[in-house]
Amino acid sequence: MILDFLVSRLAFTPIADSIHFSDQTKNREAARKASHSQSHVTIDLSSASDRLSCWTVERIFRNSDSLLGALFASRTRRVHNRIDKKSPKDYVLKKFSCMGSACTFPVQSYAFAIMAIGTLLHVRNKKPTIANIRRASKEVLVFGDDMIVPVDMWEVFQGVLSDLQLKVNQSKTYGVGRFRESCGLDAFDGHDVTPVYSITYPDVSRPGSIISAVDTHNNFAMRGWDGVCAYIRSRVPGYRFPILEVPIGSGCFGWFSYRCDNNSLLRQRWNVALQRTEYQVTRLVSRVTRLPIEDDSGLLQFFTAALRRKTHLYNGVKPIPIGVDQRSTNKLVRGWVNPY
Numbered sequence: 001m002i003l004d005f006l007v008s009r010l011a012f013t014p015i016a017d018s019i020h021f022s023d024q025t026k027n028r029e030a031a032r033k034a035s036h037s038q039s040h041v042t043i044d045l046s047s048a049s050d051r052l053s054c055w056t057v058e059r060i061f062r063n064s065d066s067l068l069g070a071l072f073a074s075r076t077r078r079v080h081n082r083i084d085k086k087s088p089k090d091y092v093l094k095k096f097s098c099m100g101s102a103c104t105f106p107v108q109s110y111a112f113a114i115m116a117i118g119t120l121l122h123v124r125n126k127k128p129t130i131a132n133i134r135r136a137s138k139e140v141l142v143f144g145d146d147m148i149v150p151v152d153m154w155e156v157f158q159g160v161l162s163d164l165q166l167k168v169n170q171s172k173t174y175g176v177g178r179f180r181e182s183c184g185l186d187a188f189d190g191h192d193v194t195p196v197y198s199i200t201y202p203d204v205s206r207p208g209s210i211i212s213a214v215d216t217h218n219n220f221a222m223r224g225w226d227g228v229c230a231y232i233r234s235r236v237p238g239y240r241f242p243i244l245e246v247p248i249g250s251g252c253f254g255w256f257s258y259r260c261d262n263n264s265l266l267r268q269r270w271n272v273a274l275q276r277t278e279y280q281v282t283r284l285v286s287r288v289t290r291l292p293i294e295d296d297s298g299l300l301q302f303f304t305a306a307l308r309r310k311t312h313l314y315n316g317v318k319p320i321p322i323g324v325d326q327r328s329t330n331k332l333v334r335g336w337v338n339p340y
Contacts, residue, residue, distance in 0.1 A: 014133040024183040031182035036190030041175035048145035221256040253284040278336040290323030
C-alpha cells in the first residue's frame with residue numbers, strides 16, 4: 001500500500017523525470033550516451049540500504065506526517081540475536097530498512113534523487129524553485145542506488161553522500177574516460193559492451209544447469225552470436241531434453257530463434273479445444289512451498305489472500321496455505337506447449 005502511494009505520488013512531484021521505478025532502460029540509455037559525451041557520472045553505492053539512516057528519511061519526508069508514520073510503522077526496529085551468546089541479545093537498528101522490504105527501493109530512489117537535485121542546484125547557484133527543480137531533474141537519473149549525475153556536480157556530491165553516512169562504491173563508479181555502467185549495462189564510447197557470462201555447464205543430471213544453458217543461449221541469440229548459440233545447443237542432448245524453439249523475446253521456455261523451423265521435428269498434435277498446434281517438449285515448472293505460521297503473524301496474509309483462496313476452491317484447485325514462502329524450485333517436465 002505504501003509502495004503504491006509513493007509510485008502514484010511521483011507523477012505529481014517536480015522530480016518525476018529523475019525516477020523510473022519499473023524501467024531500467026532510461027538509466028541504461030543515459031549511461032550509453034554518457035560514455036560517449038562524458039557529460040555524466042554513473043554512481044553505485046556500497047551497502048546502500050544498510051547506510052540509509054532513519055535520520056535522513058525523517059528529514060526527507062518530514063512534511064508528510066502520515067506517510068512518515070506509515071513508513072516507520074512498516075520497518076524493522078530491532079533484531080534479536082540468537083546466534084552469538086557473547087554479543088547483546090537485542091540490537092536497535094539505525095538504518096531505515098533492509099533489502100527485502102517493499103519500501104526500501106522507492107524510499108532509496110526518492111532520497112538519492114533529492115540529494116542529487118539539491119546538490120546540482122547548489123553547485124549551479126540556482127534557487128530551489130519548482131521550475132528549477134524540474135529542470136534539474138531532467139539531468140539526474142536514479143534507479144535504486146544506481147545514479148547518473150552531471151560531471152560538474154560530482155565532486156561536491158561525493159561530500160554530500162559522505163556527510164549522510166553513504167559510501168560510494170569506487171570500483172563501480174565511473175566519471176573519467178569513456179566507460180560507464182548503470183543498471184547492468186556496460187557502455188564504452190557510446191556502444192553497448194555488456195559481457196554475457198556462462199554460469200554453469202549443461203549436465204543431464206542437474207536440470208538447473210539445462211535451464212541456465214537455455215538462458216545463456218538466449219542472451220547470445222539476442223546479440224547475434226549464432227556460433228556460440230549452436231555450440232550451447234550441441235551440449236544439450238535433444239533426445240533427453242527436446243526443447244522448443246520460440247520467437248526472440250517470447251515468455252515461453254525455449255531456444256530463441258528467428259525462424260523456429262526446427263519445431264517440425266518435434267512430436268506435435270492439434271488441440272481441438274484450443275484450436276492450435278502444440279508440441280510435446282521439455283517445459284519449465286516452478287513450484288513454491290510455504291512453511292506454515294503457528295502464531296498470529298499470518299493474520300493479515302489470511303485476509304488479503306481470502307479472495308484468491310475462494311477462487312482456487314471454486315475452480316477445484318488446492319489453495320496455497322498461509323505461511324512464509326521458501327525459495328522456489330524449478331523442474332523440467334514433458335508437456336504440450338504452444339510457442340505463440
